[in-house]
């Protein structure tokens with residue numbers, strides 16, 4: 570194989586390696602993983618929040634039940650006084666009656682409040698359950714994505730190793746000075762060898778002078794583009 574053919578081949582492998590390295594640096598899977606990670610974290614926070622709300626409401630409910638028992642006891646005591654004791658004092662009777670009405674009203678209000686709290690707890694529990702199911706699904710998806718990501722990275726790394734090996738192999742068959750020139754172009758311009766397409770350098774899109782094109786057609790000498798200084802390859 571001629572020098573230029575070898576250099577062109579070497580360039581192809583460098584291009585492939587650059588593509589693989591780009592995929593390794595910015596893998597398509599990582600973005601999805603990050604997004605889902607945020608969703609998972611938010612869902613977990615919402616679950617924690619719902620859990621403490623349920624616990625608080627249950628505490629309120631227990632407190633209300635105790636208060637309710639106390640009020641009912643007081644009411645019974647008052648009713649006992651009203652019906653079983655023979656109180657003749659009108660004022661005292663009126664006070665007891667008022668107290669009884671007040672207790673009845675407090676009990677009723679508390680019962681309504683307890684019912685509402687119970688409904689709210691039920692509602693929150695349902696919300697928690699639904700969210701927990703979502704969380705489980707997200708987690709399964711997340712694990713799957715991470716696995717896919719690892720496989721993908723492994724594949725990319727494997728491909729990169731193959732390309733590096735090829736680059737080494739081809740490089741060893743190229744004249745040292747030429748290889749130095751090629752490598753310095755790779756370092757500065759990333760692409761060292763460019764195709765001539767329609768009499769044009771595909772590296773910088775300059776129309777090439779006909780003398781240069783003739784030279785390219787005649788032999789396999791290494792010819793550089795006068796504008797971008799890359800090595801020209803005429804297929």
Ligand SMILES: [Zn+2]
Nearest residue numbers: 770773794797
């Ligand atoms: Zn050029």
